[in-house]
Amino acid sequence: MQTSADAAHEEQPEPGASRELPWPMAARRAHRERLARDRVAQGAGATGAQWTRLIRRSKEKVREGLRSLQPWAWTLKRIGGQFGAGTESYFSLLRFLLLLNVLASVLTACMVLLPTWLEGTPPGPPAPNASSPCGSYNPGSHGLVTFATELFNLLSGEGFLEWSPLFYGFYPPRPRLTITYLCAAFAIGLLYLLLILHRSVSGLKQTLLAESEALTRYSHRVFSAWNFGLSGEVHVRLRQRLILYELQVELEEARVRRKAAVRTLGQQARLWSVRLLVNLVVLALLGAAFYGVYWATKTTVELQNKPLIQRTPVLKLVVDYLPSIFISVVNFVLPPVFKLIAPLEGYTRSRQIVFILLRTVSLRLVSLLVLLVSLWSKITCGGDAEDNKCKTCGYNYQELPCWETRLGQEMYKLLLFDLLTGLAVILLIQFPRKLLCGLCPGALGRFARTQEFQVPDEVLGLIYAQTVVWVGSFFCPLLPLLNTVKFLLLFYLKKITLFSTCSPASRTFRASTVNFFFPLVLLLGLAISAVPVLYSIFLIPPSKLCGPFRGQSSIWVAIPESICKLPQMAQNFLFFLGTQAFAVPLLLISSILMAYTVALANSYGRLISELKRQIQTEAQNKVFLAQRAVALSSADRTL
Structure with a gap:
């Protein structure tokens, strides 16, 4: 009987009614049971596949919904279709930074502003005659104030703004507020880091693919670069122009590489001498700019205490804005110089853009860093704790009784001056230039031709x-x-x-620059900004007359004091996170994971290289076969 069932099982009949099969009873019973199990398995598999499809479709709908919620989506598409992907990248980055600032504002409101008022109305400023071993601090204006003075206070962050929620010194020393204030800073910084990393990594694969297009450098643009969804003659012409420019860039870089390959030893020595001279000039210009920023900051601190400056509001405003003015002038003058000398180095167009961007980034960010270093040198008396001005309180309380508010005022003035400078350029230069270009058709109109939107400069701004x-x-x-x-x-x-004054750029840059360099510079700016903030939190004593951390040895002390108030188990766990028993295993595990990731990446790289060689071999074989076919067909026609 079992043999008959096995034989029936080996026949694999079509599914059907078991009673119609010419099998023994046991074989038909086994067949029915097997069919029942198959139906259950198929039903479970179909249900699983259905749920998988449902989840995938739900994810796609959620992504589409999130895309539809993005502000200015249609505007960015219009900009990209008319002015290219480079210009669109600027507005996309602007939208991303706007999102970061909105999230930071919400966290600040929830973790700083609400705790400040939930525990009661904040106290007013110190009394004018109040004094302490660390001097006196009298913020705000007293008595009748003119409109001009109020306007100058609005521009400089002094007067009625100095003791307001805008600045650090306003917030009272309350236990809960100190914790939420400090935690808000770390939470916002972590949020910045995660979102920027997500934006950087999201396009990394496409960037690497675009950068490693040695095999498809021309064929991709010839066969796959056209967008058949374009509508309108203007957009079609723009797309044609962009494809033509990309091919021109590739041909130009190929020409430069061929020229470099046949360069003689004397020509190479001459070129390297020119490059060395150009870099020395760049370093000299950057050094002069950095020293100028340091001088402007030092002079501002010294002039602010002069009686003449204190009595004249206009002079006081100019002195307050002296570092901002100098930084803006330097950032306006030196980048065109960098663009002018870049072609002398003999690099390709893409390499020239990278060097220009690096030098401009160094100028902008290091100028800000020099400003901060000069301010910190003034706050800490040049690092000399035994100086008479810093010996009593740990900071220069005579000139900067509330140094945190002073730093906030400097950043406030930089932000405001940057906005005013941008408005002045738009209203006083770009729009009049457009009008002049339209009203003067002659040589003057050609001289004031329609300007191009300079994406690298705008993004770095x-x-x-x-x-x-x-x-x-x-x-x-x-x-x-x-x-x-x-x-x-x-x-x-x-x-x-x-849309009103600019024309599409005649020479844009690669998309890889957008996907890789700009997020990298954004991370660099975040790292640079973290250094002075962390230095202030851990090393500089807080002001004794203002702010939520007044009276403490350092700002960070509030965290250990709060941990000591927690239950013993929570204290042990949190302190364990800072011990070597936790740090060393974490470092070892991280090192192992990094080594594994690097090894995996290397293996994938070798596999990709092997596949590329196979593709090249296949291409050569196809060319050889095509040539043989042409030769044989020619021979047949001859016969």
């Missing part, structure tokens, strides 16, 4: 402005909110300027 906000947000908590308003205004002004 955004990164500089955001770095200023990152540095100053701890000392000026409402600075992200002000930057949100600034970026909103800037978006619409740049949009109007783009």
Whole structure:
């Protein structure tokens, strides 16, 4: 009987009614049971596949919904279709930075502003005659104040703004507020880091693929670069122009590489001499700019205490804005010089753009860093704790009784001056230039031709402005909110300027520059901004007359004191996280994971190289076969 069932099982009949099969009873019973099990398995598999499809479709719908919620999506598509992907990348980055500032503003409101008022109305400023071993601090204006003085106070962050929620010194020394204030700074910084990393990594695969297109450098643009969804003659011409430019860039770089390959030893020595001279000139210009920023900051601190400056509001405003003015002038003058000398180095166009961007980034961010170093040198008396000005309180209380508010005011002035400078350029240069170009058809009109939207300079300006906000947000908590308003205004002004006064760029840059270099510079700005903030939190004593951390040895002391108030188990766990028993295993595990990742990446790289060689071999074989086919067909026609 079992043999008959096995034989029936080996026949594998079509599914059907068991009673119709010419089998023994046991074989038909086994067949029915097997069919029942198959139906159950198929039903479970179908249900699983159905749930998988449902989850995938739900994810796609959620992504589409999130894309539809993104502001200015249609505007960015229009900009990309008319002015290219490079210009679209600027507005996309502006939208991303606007999102960062909105999230930071929400966290600041929830973790700083609400705790400040939930525990009661904050106290007013110190009395004018109040004094302590660390001097006196008298913020705000007293008595009758003229409109001009109020306007100058609005521009400089002094007067009625100095003792307001805008700056650090306003917040009272309450236990809960100190914790939420410090935790808000770390939470916002971590949020910045995660979102920027997500934006950087999201396009990394496409960037690597675009950079490693040695096999498809020309064929991709010839066969796959056209967008058949374009509508309108203007967009079609723009796309044709962009494809033509990309091919021109590739041919130009190939020509430069061929020229470099046949260069003689004397020509190479001459070229390297020119490059060395150009870099020395660049270093000299950067050094002069950095020293100028240091001099302007030092002079500002010295002149602010002069009686003549104190009595004259206009002079006081000019002195207050002296570092901002100098930084803006340097950032306006030196980048065109870098563009002018870049072709002398003999690099390809893409390499020239990278060097220009690196030098401009160094100028902008290091200028800000020099400003901060000069201010910190003034706060800490040049690092000399035994100096008479710093010996009593640990900081220069005579000139800077509330040094945190002073730093916030400097960042506030940089932000405001950057906005005013941008408005002045748009209203006083770009729009009049467009009018002059339209009204003067002759040589003057050609001289004032329609300007192009300079994406690298504009993007680096955004990164500089955001770095200023990152540095100053701890000392000026409402600075992200002000930057949100600034970026909103800037978006619409740049949009109007783009469509009314600018033409598509004749020479754009590669998309890989957008996907890789700009997020990298954004991370660099975040790292630079973290250094002075962390230095202030851990090493500089807080002001004794203002702020939520007054009376403490350092700002960070509030965290250990709060941990000591927790239950013993929580204390042991948190202190364990800071011991070597936790750090060493974590470091070992991280090292192992990194080594595994590197080894895996190397194996994938070798596999990709092997596949590329196979593709090249296949291409050569196809060419050889095609040549043989042509030769044989020619021989047949001859016969």
